[in-house]
Amino acid sequence: MAEPEFTAKGVRIGRRLRSLTRAGQVRISGGRLELLTSYGSEIDSAPLAAVSAGRPWFGPDDKAQATVNGTRYSLTLGEDDPGPGESGPPSVRRFIDAVHRAGGRLSGA
DSSP, rough: OOSSSSEEEEEEETTEEEEEEEEEEEEETTTEEEEEEETTTTTEEEEEGEEEEESSSSSSSEEEEETTTTTTEEEEESSSSSOOTTTOBBHHHHHHHHHHHHHHTEOOO
């Protein structure tokens, strides 16, 4: 199995005002984006051609929005990349860059 292009754990994933998981995972691998619960169950996944990602106009720096198969999800990642030897979620900027590099679209949200 190929190494994932992007992976983040401990991500809060929500849809509208509902929180789906507080410690989920976001993974980009093999041209697909996967949103997973903390137990590894799939919330949603799609080829990156059907995904758009961006930052909300107003909101904290650790939030991103991803539209997967027409459904908009709110993702709360870490604000800063972890330093060498430190654990923690990657930044929103790295997530958006990974989606864009792998073939997804940028959203103006």
